[in-house]
Amino acid sequence: MRNPVIEINQMSKSYELGGETVKALQEVSLQINEGDFLSIIGPSGSGKSTFMNMIGCLDKPDSGEYLLDGKKVNNMKDHELAAIRNVKIGFIFQNFNLLNKLTALENVELPLVYRGLSVKERREKAINSLERVGLGERIHHMPTQLSGGQQQRVAIARALAGDPPVLLADEPTGALDSKTSKELLQMLKELNKRGQTIVIITHDLEVAKETNRIVRIHDGQLYENGGDWFEPSRIYQNGTQEYQEQ
Amino acid sequence: MNLVESIKMALKSIKSNKIRAILTMLGIIIGVASVITLVGVGQGSSQTVTDEIGSLGTNLITLSVNDTESVQLKDDQILEFQELNGISEVAPVVTGRINAKNQENTAQVSITGTTSSYFSVRNLTLSQGRFITDMDDELRQKVVVLGSTTADTLFPYENPVGQSVQIEGVSFEVVGVLESVGTSLGTSGDNVMIAPLSTTQRITQSTAIGTVYFEAESEDYVNRAMFQVQGVMTTLFPNSSDYYSVSSQEDLMETMTSVSDTMTLMLGGIASISLLVGGIGIMNIMLVSVSERTKEIGIRKAIGANRRSILLQFLIEAVVLSTLGGLIGVVIGLGVSKLMEVFSSITISYSPSVTLLAFLFSLLIGVVFGVFPANKASKLNPIQALRQE
Numbered sequence: 001m002r003n004p005v006i007e008i009n010q011m012s013k014s015y016e017l018g019g020e021t022v023k024a025l026q027e028v029s030l031q032i033n034e035g036d037f038l039s040i041i042g043p044s045g046s047g048k049s050t051f052m053n054m055i056g057c058l059d060k061p062d063s064g065e066y067l068l069d070g071k072k073v074n075n076m077k078d079h080e081l082a083a084i085r086n087v088k089i090g091f092i093f094q095n096f097n098l099l100n101k102l103t104a105l106e107n108v109e110l111p112l113v114y115r116g117l118s119v120k121e122r123r124e125k126a127i128n129s130l131e132r133v134g135l136g137e138r139i140h141h142m143p144t145q146l147s148g149g150q151q152q153r154v155a156i157a158r159a160l161a162g163d164p165p166v167l168l169a170d171e172p173t174g175a176l177d178s179k180t181s182k183e184l185l186q187m188l189k190e191l192n193k194r195g196q197t198i199v200i201i202t203h204d205l206e207v208a209k210e211t212n213r214i215v216r217i218h219d220g221q222l223y224e225n226g227g228d229w230f231e232p233s234r235i236y237q238n239g240t241q242e243y244q245e246q
Numbered sequence: 247m248n249l250v251e252s253i254k255m256a257l258k259s260i261k262s263n264k265i266r267a268i269l270t271m272l273g274i275i276i277g278v279a280s281v282i283t284l285v286g287v288g289q290g291s292s293q294t295v296t297d298e299i300g301s302l303g304t305n306l307i308t309l310s311v312n313d314t315e316s317v318q319l320k321d322d323q324i325l326e327f328q329e330l331n332g333i334s335e336v337a338p339v340v341t342g343r344i345n346a347k348n349q350e351n352t353a354q355v356s357i358t359g360t361t362s363s364y365f366s367v368r369n370l371t372l373s374q375g376r377f378i379t380d381m382d383d384e385l386r387q388k389v390v391v392l393g394s395t396t397a398d399t400l401f402p403y404e405n406p407v408g409q410s411v412q413i414e415g416v417s418f419e420v421v422g423v424l425e426s427v428g429t430s431l432g433t434s435g436d437n438v439m440i441a442p443l444s445t446t447q448r449i450t451q452s453t454a455i456g457t458v459y460f461e462a463e464s465e466d467y468v469n470r471a472m473f474q475v476q477g478v479m480t481t482l483f484p485n486s487s488d489y490y491s492v493s494s495q496e497d498l499m500e501t502m503t504s505v506s507d508t509m510t511l512m513l514g515g516i517a518s519i520s521l522l523v524g525g526i527g528i529m530n531i532m533l534v535s536v537s538e539r540t541k542e543i544g545i546r547k548a549i550g551a552n553r554r555s556i557l558l559q560f561l562i563e564a565v566v567l568s569t570l571g572g573l574i575g576v577v578i579g580l581g582v583s584k585l586m587e588v589f590s591s592i593t594i595s596y597s598p599s600v601t602l603l604a605f606l607f608s609l610l611i612g613v614v615f616g617v618f619p620a621n622k623a624s625k626l627n628p629i630q631a632l633r634q635e
Contacts, residue, residue: 058548058628079552086550097545097632101262111549113251158549 006032011064024050042217090159094171149180271571273524278575281517288510290593314454332467342450359446375422383442395436525611532619544631557624564616572608
């Protein structure tokens with residue numbers, strides 16, 4: 001029996017937009033277990049980004065419960081959430097979001113700096129992490145000297161450096177060509193095989209198909225098909241049509 | 247994240263935008279440098295004045311008559327002062343401006359008619375010859391002692407001692423030449439001529455004694471002696487205290503010091519304003535920097551930086567900028583002071599306390615003007631910050 005890493009119960013979130021209240025999340029519940037390789041798929045405006053912000057502890061829900069790695073985080077204060085993000089979540093962004101003034105190594109070190117590790121310790125971890133993504137030779141390169149695929153690998157190394165229980169990737173292949181995208185997904189798959197829990201947020205069905213578990217988000221509600229193994233259901237096929245129409 | 251780490255990070259960020267950093271620091275640099283230089287100039291001139299007054303002797307008491315019509319001091323009245331306790335020398339002085347001539351060379355100089363006491367009262371020294379004596383005065387001798395400039399003007403090629411000089415058409419014998427005393431308080435002490443009191447009174451056709459110098463026996467007697475002089479004057483000229491004044495060097499020194507202190511304060515104040523303006527420049531740039539780096543702040547927050555770390559990062563950046571500016575300002579300020587001392591006659595007094603104060607003030611300015619932008623950065627919402635391009 002695998003332990004749940006993320007447990008979301010009856011989570012709701014709404015916000016004001018142009019004088020209207022948008023219900024971005026409507027009492028959604030989701031459990032993600034250790035070792036899951038899960039994708040959350042939905043078009044823009046589906047509440048996908050809001051959900052990602054919730055999972056990533058960047059925002060607080062209006063109601064509902066969120067347990068991350070056994071810790072109740074839905075009532076935490078801002079500085080507590082910052083600490084949680086630092087330790088429990090490894091972010092991978094669409095645009096890599098590396099700091100261009102820092103070298104690859106310094107970028108990877110950054111979360112460890114905020115964790116308060118010693119220079120020696122974090123250097124060791126950062127180099128180790130960069131080696132894991134196959135960039136051991138380029139640790140002193142600036143992000144601008146690296147290709148898009150390499151930059152995203154630096155971002156993965158940064159996310160992995162602190163050994164977080166969850167890797168949260170927001171459209172990780174959005175800015176990459178198809179070949180590099182495949183390589184990147186392959187790398188994520190391998191990380192997952194070694195036990196890393198990975199959550200991908202995407203609008204791309206091709207990306208979602210690579211994962212073991214797909215959750216669809218639509219109008220602030222979640223629909224799930226299949227478990228560890230993906231099989232399209234009726235709802236999902238409708239969804240597919242929607243995406244293709246776009 | 248510790249402080250050393252934060253400072254390193256701030257230096258890195260400053261280094262990546264050198265020109266902007268230098269322009270930002272310029273305000274602080276100019277501020278600190280001008281505080282140091284201007285206060286140095288102010289204190290230097292204050293020092294010069296104090297030294298000059300001090301060189302005249304701290305035992306000196308001066309009785310100046312403003313209105314020689316109402317207060318006419320006679321020679322026998324001067325003798326009364328001589329009998330006072332605590333006063334060692336009395337030198338009455340009559341002054342006037344005269345034309346002196348030696349063949350083709352002429353000079354318009356101020357003539358001082360006085361007695362032999364003047365020599366010691368005013369701490370004079372002779373470069374050659376002798377000073378006037380009491381005998382010269384009594385016998386109304388036509389002898390004269392020249393100031394060094396006067397001697398050079400009238401006798402450019404020869405030794406003046408023993409020669410004669412025409413003063414208002416009357417022939418005088420030069421008996422001595424004074425050592426140069428330099429310019430004191432804006433008037434040259436060398437462009438003068440000293441003759442016996444009685445002779446001068448006749449030449450200038452004025453018997454009015456404008457000034458009497460007294461020398462107290464020691465510094466401790468100065469106040470008592472002043473009091474006694476005042477007493478004698480009250481007896482001699484009742485109800486005329488408005489027409490004369492008695493002052494010591496100490497009074498003069500106090501007045502001059504307070505004048506130059508005010509000047510120093512004013513110069514320092516003006517310079518401090520530029521420091522303040524420099525601080526506003528830092529705030530301005532830090533605000534620009536925060537909005538430019540919104541994305542960076544978002545990334546840092548997403549990977550676990552809390553408000554405190556972000557606040558510290560930007561605050562330290564502002565402080566490092568202002569401190570660096572302050573340091574450069576100190577170096578430039580000291581350099582400019584040194585250059586001014588070398589290439590002009592201005593005396594500049596270097597004050598470590600003012601230097602330290604200016605530097606600390608620049609540091610403080612970094613903190614004060616850095617807090618607002620840093621706080622703004624730390625309050626950014628990570629989601630919105632990440633969305634920014």
